[in-house]
Amino acid sequence: MLRVVADIGNSRLKWARLGADGMLGASVSLPLDDPGAWAVVWDDWHHDEPEGSAWAVSTVNPPLARRLEEFLNERRPQCVRWFLTAAEVPVDKDVEGADTGGSDRAFAVLAASRLLGTGKPALVVSCGTAITVERITAAGVWQGGAIAMGLGLCARALHAFTAQLPLVSPDATAPSWGRSTEPSLEAGVFWGTVGAVRELIARQRTDLSADPLVVWTGGDAALLAPAVEGPSARVVPDLVLQGLVHAAFDPSHDL
Ligand SMILES: Nc1ncnc2c1ncn2[C@@H]1O[C@H](COP(=O)(O)OP(=O)(O)O)[C@@H](O)[C@H]1O
Ligand SMILES: CC(C)(COP(=O)(O)O)[C@@H](O)C(=O)NCCC(=O)O
Structure with a gap:
């Protein structure tokens, strides 16, 4: 299964996928306000992942977290774990x-x-x-x-x-x-x-x-x-x- 970590900051959204060794693999820096750009990366990362994906998300930006939540709900990953505070x-x-x-x-x-x-x-x-x-x-x-x-x-x-x-x-x-x-x-x-x-x-x-x-x-x-x-x-x-x-x-x- 694809494993993804995401960091929602106040300037940009960072995603990285884990490699087979469990370490950080490819990462992308995405604009905060462009779900279209997020979708391009989602499609690219999921097209050869029949088991779907598991996500862990850190956010310090509640409005953007809600937007990412909507984006993920539309695509139904296997699980999403949110970290909202320290x-x-x-x-x-x-x-x-x-x-x-x-x-x-x-x-x-x-x-x-x-x-x-x-x-x-x-x-x-x-x-x-x-x-x-x-x-x-x-x-x-x-x-x-x-x-x-x-x-x-x-x-x-x-x-x-x-x-x-x-x-x-x-x-x-x-x-x-x-x-x-x-x-x-x-x-x-x-x-x-x-x-x-x-x-x-x-x-x-x-x-x-x-x-x-x-x-x-x-x-x-x-x-x-x-x-x-x-x-x-x-x-x-x-x-x-x-x-x-x-x-x-x-x-x-x-x-
Ligand atoms: N693609 C990018 N988008 C936005 N900021 C960037 C980018 N690349 C480098 N930066 C610089 O990084 C800073 C934001 O750092 P980052 O650690 O991503 O912040 P945050 O976690 O607050 O979103 C900005 O002040 C900017 O100078
Ligand atoms: C201090 C921060 C603004 C840093 O956010 P960032 O620059 O990474 O977007 C963020 O961690 C935040 O909103 N903290 C809440 C207050 C606190 O940490 O005490």
């Missing part, structure tokens, strides 16, 4: 309000803990619509973290909530300052975000039991991680999907 994710946690916490945050922590093992504290920097810096103790307990504005959101907010600022999408080639609007904005958006993340990491380092391992994930991780930590930064773009595989399809996982 409380439903099987990860050790010492947080308040897990039942309103983001399941994507908890899945990134679950996958990072599996990847890094215990014995050292860790930070997971998730660079999506929002940027979160998750904190994991040396014993593997998720303690929460920090939530900040993501790179794309910062650029869109400056454009949307001012009358005159254009939309920019800067990367590490952004200048440090500019003589005109556009380079000034690129400098502020990119290096301002880099600086914010650097500060959030530095502040969490001070009261952890040892120097933390840091792992980066999400759509903007490949841009931000080297700018903050240099070329040796550890980037694993699909931690949420990996966490879903562990929680929903790993027979060794104690649920």
Whole structure:
């Protein structure tokens, strides 16, 4: 049977199918508002799967979750397991309000803990619509973290909530300052975000039991991680999907 994991974020929808070895296989990044594009991938993935499919879905976006639910109901997969909040994710946690916490945050922590093992504290920097810096103790307990504005959101907010600022999408080639609007904005958006993340990491380092391992994930991780930590930064773009595989399809996982 086809096994699929899906991550509904605030910018896009990610699907991945599992390979025969139970590991993440092919993945796609889909627009949030285009069920026609979802249908093309569904048809492609199901045409040689007579037994149908089993799905595990993480969502932090309730309206889009309802849309995906309708899409799946029309196609009748064998089973769909929904993870709507952090409380439903099987990860050790010492947080308040897990039942309103983001399941994507908890899945990134679950996958990072599996990847890094215990014995050292860790930070997971998730660079999506929002940027979160998750904190994991040396014993593997998720303690929460920090939530900040993501790179794309910062650029869109400056454009949307001012009358005159254009939309920019800067990367590490952004200048440090500019003589005109556009380079000034690129400098502020990119290096301002880099600086914010650097500060959030530095502040969490001070009261952890040892120097933390840091792992980066999400759509903007490949841009931000080297700018903050240099070329040796550890980037694993699909931690949420990996966490879903562990929680929903790993027979060794104690649920
Ligand atoms: N195909 C894409 N669609 C949307 N955003 C993308 C895409 N590829 C890269 N990105 C970047 O990734 C960020 C979103 O990352 P992602 O981890 O997918 O977020 P979310 O989980 O919030 O949907 C955006 O801010 C954007 O800069
Ligand atoms: C923090 C988030 C907005 C991140 O979402 P994303 O950037 O991945 O789309 C999401 O995890 C969320 O809505 N969380 C609910 C509040 C919380 O986690 O405490």
